[in-house]
Amino acid sequence: DVVMTQSPLSLSVTLGQPASISCRSSQSFVHSDGNTYLNWFHQRPGQSPRRLIYKVSNRDSGVPDRFSGSGSGTDFTLKISRVEAEDVGLYYCMQGTHWPWTFGQGTKVEIK
Amino acid sequence: QVQLVESGGGVVQPGGSLRLSCIASGFSFRIYAMHWVRQAPGRGLEWVACMNFDGSDIQYVDSVKARFTISRDNSKNTLYLQVNSLRPEDTAVYYCVRDAFGSLDSWGQGVLLTVSS
Numbered sequence: 001d002v003v004m005t006q007s008p009l010s011l012s013v014t015l016g017q018p019a020s021i022s023c024r025s026s027q028s029f030v031h032s033d034g035n036t037y038l039n040w041f042h043q044r045p046g047q048s049p050r051r052l053i054y055k056v057s058n059r060d061s062g063v064p065d066r067f068s069g070s071g072s073g074t075d076f077t078l079k080i081s082r083v084e085a086e087d088v089g090l091y092y093c094m095q096g097t098h099w100p101w102t103f104g105q106g107t108k109v110e111i112k
Numbered sequence: 113q114v115q116l117v118e119s120g121g122g123v124v125q126p127g128g129s130l131r132l133s134c135i136a137s138g139f140s141f142r143i144y145a146m147h148w149v150r151q152a153p154g155r156g157l158e159w160v161a162c163m164n165f166d167g168s169d170i171q172y173v174d175s176v177k178a179r180f181t182i183s184r185d186n187s188k189n190t191l192y193l194q195v196n197s198l199r200p201e202d203t204a205v206y207y208c209v210r211d212a213f214g215s216l217d218s219w220g221q222g223v224l225l226t227v228s229s
Binding site (some may be wrong): 031035037039041043048049050051054055058060090092094096097099100101102103104105106 | 147156157158159162171172173174207213214215216217219220221222
């Protein structure tokens, strides 16, 4: 299985400041169709997860442009340019290329 | 808008069985692959199973193979997960999720399955 490792596991950020979460995979996962199915999800307390980013860097509809995804190979990053109060919660990366699909452990973001 | 509503959860004894259901609305259910993802209390997300649009391709995580069965009825816009031989470690919120762009784009509110004697 592809192991997804996130860091840090916890992040305390001042409102308006940037934040960055790293996601590293145990192997490359470029699909035979040429796409890298690396996704980012946000889960607020008590809510279902919501997808933010798909295929490394594509923002979902309605996701603020302060969120951006980047990376390649085995090294990926989610960046929040200016953290807002609504950004608190857990963030998960996930690979959707190889079965079984696998998630990172999650990164908890809180406001300092 | 896309809606996924799970049901069928509850408390089951170890070794027991249950069937989870997910009714979809707001989109053409029959053309989408669908997944089940679970989250144990206080834990992270775990992908469980996937079925493609017509049921011809099915995948499971190893820990549930031979115990869980994913299925769908496109005439009823409904996804199912039959869970058998339940273990305490199967206790989790189970989410029904749509697959778009090779990823999990729309999630239900989840249904809690508790395995306990």
